Amino acid sequence: MESAISANKQRSRQSGFRRFLHKLNEQKYLQAMAIPGVIWMIIFNYIPMYGIIIAFKEYDITLGFNKSPWVGLANFREFFADERFWLIIKNTVGISFFKLLVGFPLPILFAVLLNELVSVRFKRTVQTISYLPHFISWVVLGGILMNWLSETGLINIILTKIGILKQPIAFLAEPKYFWGITVVSEVWKELGWNAIIYLAAIAGIDPELYEAATVDGAGRFTKMFKITIPCISGTIAIMFILAVSGLMNSNFDQIFVLRNPLNADASDVIDIYVYRMGIEAFRFSYATAIGLFKSIIALILLLTANGVTKKLTDKSLF
Amino acid sequence: MKIKSSVGDKIFNIFNVTLMLIICFLTLYPIWYIIVYSFNEGKDAMLGGIYFWPRKFTLDNYKTVFSNSDITTAFMVTVARTVITTTLHVFFTAMVAYAFLRKELMGRKIYMAMGTITLFFGGGLIPYFLLIKSLGLYNTFWVYVIPGMFNFYNLIIFQAFFRELPIELEESAKIDGANDFIIFTRIILPLSTPVLATIALFVGVYNWNDYFMGVIFINNPKLQPIQTFLYKVIAQTTSNQMLAYAPGGIATRNVTSQSLKMATMVITTLPIVCVYPFLQKYFVKGLLIGAIKG
Numbered sequence A: 001m002e003s004a005i006s007a008n009k010q011r012s013r014q015s016g017f018r019r020f021l022h023k024l025n026e027q028k029y030l031q032a033m034a035i036p037g038v039i040w041m042i043i044f045n046y047i048p049m050y051g052i053i054i055a056f057k058e059y060d061i062t063l064g065f066n067k068s069p070w071v072g073l074a075n076f077r078e079f080f081a082d083e084r085f086w087l088i089i090k091n092t093v094g095i096s097f098f099k100l101l102v103g104f105p106l107p108i109l110f111a112v113l114l115n116e117l118v119s120v121r122f123k124r125t126v127q128t129i130s131y132l133p134h135f136i137s138w139v140v141l142g143g144i145l146m147n148w149l150s151e152t153g154l155i156n157i158i159l160t161k162i163g164i165l166k167q168p169i170a171f172l173a174e175p176k177y178f179w180g181i182t183v184v185s186e187v188w189k190e191l192g193w194n195a196i197i198y199l200a201a202i203a204g205i206d207p208e209l210y211e212a213a214t215v216d217g218a219g220r221f222t223k224m225f226k227i228t229i230p231c232i233s234g235t236i237a238i239m240f241i242l243a244v245s246g247l248m249n250s251n252f253d254q255i256f257v258l259r260n261p262l263n264a265d266a267s268d269v270i271d272i273y274v275y276r277m278g279i280e281a282f283r284f285s286y287a288t289a290i291g292l293f294k295s296i297i298a299l300i301l302l303l304t305a306n307g308v309t310k311k312l313t314d315k316s317l318f
Numbered sequence B: 001m002k003i004k005s006s007v008g009d010k011i012f013n014i015f016n017v018t019l020m021l022i023i024c025f026l027t028l029y030p031i032w033y034i035i036v037y038s039f040n041e042g043k044d045a046m047l048g049g050i051y052f053w054p055r056k057f058t059l060d061n062y063k064t065v066f067s068n069s070d071i072t073t074a075f076m077v078t079v080a081r082t083v084i085t086t087t088l089h090v091f092f093t094a095m096v097a098y099a100f101l102r103k104e105l106m107g108r109k110i111y112m113a114m115g116t117i118t119l120f121f122g123g124g125l126i127p128y129f130l131l132i133k134s135l136g137l138y139n140t141f142w143v144y145v146i147p148g149m150f151n152f153y154n155l156i157i158f159q160a161f162f163r164e165l166p167i168e169l170e171e172s173a174k175i176d177g178a179n180d181f182i183i184f185t186r187i188i189l190p191l192s193t194p195v196l197a198t199i200a201l202f203v204g205v206y207n208w209n210d211y212f213m214g215v216i217f218i219n220n221p222k223l224q225p226i227q228t229f230l231y232k233v234i235a236q237t238t239s240n241q242m243l244a245y246a247p248g249g250i251a252t253r254n255v256t257s258q259s260l261k262m263a264t265m266v267i268t269t270l271p272i273v274c275v276y277p278f279l280q281k282y283f284v285k286g287l288l289i290g291a292i293k294g
Helices: A002-026 A030-057 A074-081 A084-104 A106-114 A122-133 A138-149 A154-161 A175-203 A206-217 A220-231 A233-243 A253-258 A259-267 A270-280 A283-312 B008-040 B040-047 B062-068 B070-103 B106-118 B125-134 B142-148 B152-162 B166-176 B181-191 B195-210 B212-217 B226-233 B240-244 B251-255 B258-293
Strands: none
Touching: A002 A030, A030 A074, A030 A283, A030 B070, A030 B106, A030 B125, A030 B152, A030 B181, A030 B226, A074 A084, A074 A283, A084 A106, A084 A175, A084 A270, A106 A122, A106 A220, A106 A233, A106 B008, A106 B251, A122 B258, A138 A175, A138 A253, A138 B226, A138 B251, A175 A233, A175 A253, A175 A259, A175 B008, A206 A220, A220 B008, A233 A253, A233 B106, A233 B125, A233 B142, A253 A259, A253 A270, A253 B212, A253 B226, A270 A283, A270 B125, A270 B181, A270 B212, A283 B125, B008 B258, B040 B251, B062 B070, B062 B258, B070 B142, B070 B152, B070 B195, B070 B226, B070 B258, B106 B152, B106 B181, B106 B240, B125 B212, B142 B195, B142 B212, B142 B226, B152 B195, B152 B258, B166 B181, B195 B258, B212 B226, B226 B240
């Protein structure tokens, strides 16, 4: 009796396997298209994820990921005790916070004002021009900034001419100006680009709403604040979640170009420190631990921002 | 339905148009400035006072830059990298996106879940660096190409587009005996030019503008992209090595490291600035698909 059941099970398992093979054969082209993508992800996404274990090891390049000896949380403890720890956290969060404070509302304002332009042609031209800086690399922009912000640069010439400065300042050599430079240059680069999504959201608003409001005697500002902005609040919420979850990212490309030893006290953010410790100083395990610390905080921020926004506005990423 | 505009409206319009003009000026001026500087004699430019137009027009900066074999090699590396990686990325990512979208694909849920995780979590710089080294990609041209072939975020954008295509086309092709790969290349791809153009622009711009891979994965100057070259020139405030390449006479006369930097910046930026207005209508659409689905 029992053996009959198990034989039966085996048979059904066998036929299940055969069905699987049959199905696989049927979709061999489809699988041949899908599996290279899976393999790519395993190699370039999942092996590095596995490589995170070296944060808990003392990585030895001759022994590799697996055989290097475990050290537990020693790398993390060392980072928390690092004399630059608080400075790095302050710089990372500080730069991102000011980018959020200034860089988040401005594209919304820009989109709303752009939408109020009467001439369609002028509007299009402004839009096209405003996207342009997005396509310029940080290396080129960094080059312009270094030229303009140097002691003989354009900014100093203008500021001394109109009497704001008595002595020219080497702006990039002083930590106290660094945050401001990163915020302003990022806003310059991404203002128009970041406005695209709000412009599209505005374009999607039902024109009847405006017509009805006009009949009711609403002025331009009333319409802006009572129709346009509430109608795009969903988009604003989603963009806000994404912006907050990126708080631990302070735009590596930008800071890497603008940093120098003189402004290190303001430009050492987590990503830069990972680079300095890992690639420059070859402290692979230590740098990986710092990177992991960052990823965990970023994940917590994402989940928190998502949760809070969901509660407040009913809109969320997931 | 138009209502007569009030005085307040008029003032607002004037204010708004003025503000937009100021924004346009602030956006264009830094770019204009490097162009002007690059066409001016270097030594003369150092005296200052050049704002809107070259004072002593010259092509010497460009002649010097183009006679520098390091720059021309770096430029060619960037062109090759951008063209090859972008083409492969668009084809490969679209192919995987299409396969992952088909409902009958076995393992579909697992594949998609694997990809979704990569959107939120990664290994970070150091494990990635060690991987590239152990794969033997370090200091080869392929480090630009193979790791740049695929991106799950772009896959989502592709899928959002493919979902809108009429499914009947695939079915009728299947009845005619076409396999999935032929359906993808002959039916899906030709219908997808808007999304292909969008992703091509994103990936192309990324590859054109990236300097960091050249900094960490390449130490052979013959393989470094132009952005990395420019980064090195800018970061080491002395770019006199560039001057050393200048053909006799020009350098001593009026080319400076500053004016050479400016000319290199213009050359580096020009190709993209020329391309993007034509692709504008595509990328606006593509960005929206990405933002809504992502």
